[in-house]
Amino acid sequence: MFVLFSVMIIVFSILTVTTRKILRAATYLLLVLVSTSGLYFMLNYQFMAAVQLTLYAGGIVVLIIFSILLTSHISQKFEPVGIKKTIFSGLAAIAGAILSIVTILDYQFSANTEAAKEVDMKLIGRSLLSVDYDGYVLPFEVISILLLAAMIAAIIVAKKGGPSNTKTPTYN
Amino acid sequence: MITGVPVQYFLILATLMFFAGVYGFLTRRNLITMLMATELILNSVNINFMAFNRYLYPQKMEGMFFSLFVIAVAASEAAVAIAIIINIYRRFATINVEDVNQMKF
Numbered sequence: 001m002f003v004l005f006s007v008m009i010i011v012f013s014i015l016t017v018t019t020r021k022i023l024r025a026a027t028y029l030l031l032v033l034v035s036t037s038g039l040y041f042m043l044n045y046q047f048m049a050a051v052q053l054t055l056y057a058g059g060i061v062v063l064i065i066f067s068i069l070l071t072s073h074i075s076q077k078f079e080p081v082g083i084k085k086t087i088f089s090g091l092a093a094i095a096g097a098i099l100s101i102v103t104i105l106d107y108q109f110s111a112n113t114e115a116a117k118e119v120d121m122k123l124i125g126r127s128l129l130s131v132d133y134d135g136y137v138l139p140f141e142v143i144s145i146l147l148l149a150a151m152i153a154a155i156i157v158a159k160k161g162g163p164s165n166t167k168t169p170t171y172n
Numbered sequence: 173m174i175t176g177v178p179v180q181y182f183l184i185l186a187t188l189m190f191f192a193g194v195y196g197f198l199t200r201r202n203l204i205t206m207l208m209a210t211e212l213i214l215n216s217v218n219i220n221f222m223a224f225n226r227y228l229y230p231q232k233m234e235g236m237f238f239s240l241f242v243i244a245v246a247a248s249e250a251a252v253a254i255a256i257i258i259n260i261y262r263r264f265a266t267i268n269v270e271d272v273n274q275m276k277f
Contacts, residue, residue, distance in 0.1 A: 002177050006185045013189045013212055017196025022205060029208050032189075036215055039182075043226045048236055052218075055243055060211060060250045067254045068204055071261040081199045089198035097191040104183045109228065111179060116230035127233060136237050143244045150248030158255035160262075 002042060008035040020077045026065050033057040044116065047124055182223035189216035203257050203267040207250065214246045 009032055016028040033056045040049035128140050189212060196209035218239040225235025261267050264274075 002181070006181070009185060010188050010192075013192040016212065017192055017200065017205075017209055022202065025205055025208055029211065032212065033215060036219060039219065040222060043222055045222060045226070045236060048222065048239060051240065051243060055247055056211075056215070060247060063250055063254055064204060064208065067257055070258060071204070071267050072202075078202065081201075085199055089195050092198065093191040093195040096194065097187055100187045100191075101184055104180055104187065109179050111227050112230055114230060116226065117233070119233060119236065123233075124236075127237070134233070139237070139241055143241050147244060147248050150252050154251040154255035157252070158258050 002039070005035045005038045005042070008032075009039075020080070022068055022072050022076075022078070023065070026061060026068060029064070030057055030061045033061065045119060047119065047121060179223055179227040182219060182227075186216040186219040186223075189219070201268055201270055203253075203260070203269060206269070207253050207257070211246060211250070214242060218242055 012028045012031045012035070016025050016032060019025050019028065033052065037049045037052040037057065040046075040052055127134055128136050131137050193209045193212035193216065196212065197206055200206050200209060221235040221239040221242070225232065229235070257267055260272055264272055266272065
């Protein structure tokens with residue numbers, strides 16, 4: 001099962017960055033995110049898998065597909081990347097991957113064999129709002145402010161027109 | 173913990189995904205596909221956090237919360253980025269990074 005998920009993740013990640021049709025890239029990205037959530041289920045993190053499915057696969061991919069539909073022609077293909085750029089970017093990526101994998105295989109991880117903690121919803125909710133030693137109330141508040149600011153900023157930026165740029169000439 | 177799957181497999185998987193994202197970020201010339209490559213990179217880091225948490229410190233929850241916050245940051249980043257992309261498209265009628273060079277000196 002792990003092999004299936006990881007092969008899906010690797011193949012579809014590479015297809016995401018190499019396909020020449022933009023909507024296909026979005027679909028492959030969706031498949032990558034769904035298989036990642038499958039990995040989280042296998043690791044027994046049900047809450048995180050659900051968040052991954054709803055927020056990433058549900059929210060972000062839908063947002064990306066909507067913006068693709070707003071800004072591109074579906075049938076349009078990208079022009080192929082230059083051979084020089086492909087070679088150099090591929091070399092950089094492969095060299096980085098090999099370096100990281102060699103380092104990972106070199107390091108002796110001492111896997112902890114004690115019984116895993118059962119992470120259920122009640123525990124997550126308590127920890128997110130607790131001020132004790134294991135509490136995360138400060139990062140929770142910070143992330144709330146960040147999300148609010150991002151939403152307001154997105155609305156302001158994408159709002160059509162406005163007093164300042166109603167008469168702005170369209171370049172190009 | 174999955175029996176028979178050491179933690180290194182997860183790390184290698186995340187590495188390959190990360191560098192696929194890096195490759196896409198370097199070669200793509202369309203803003204939306206560059207955003208997709210960024211999502212790939214963030215997602216691979218999440219896999220690392222979860223695997224470390226489950227394999228090396230199964231009694232704690234730090235890795236899980238860290239990836240929860242990474243997902244929140246990724247969501248807000250995607251929202252702002254897409255707002256900017258739509259604004260750019262409205263103004264320049266293209267989202268190709270090489271055509272948007274008004275601020276270039």
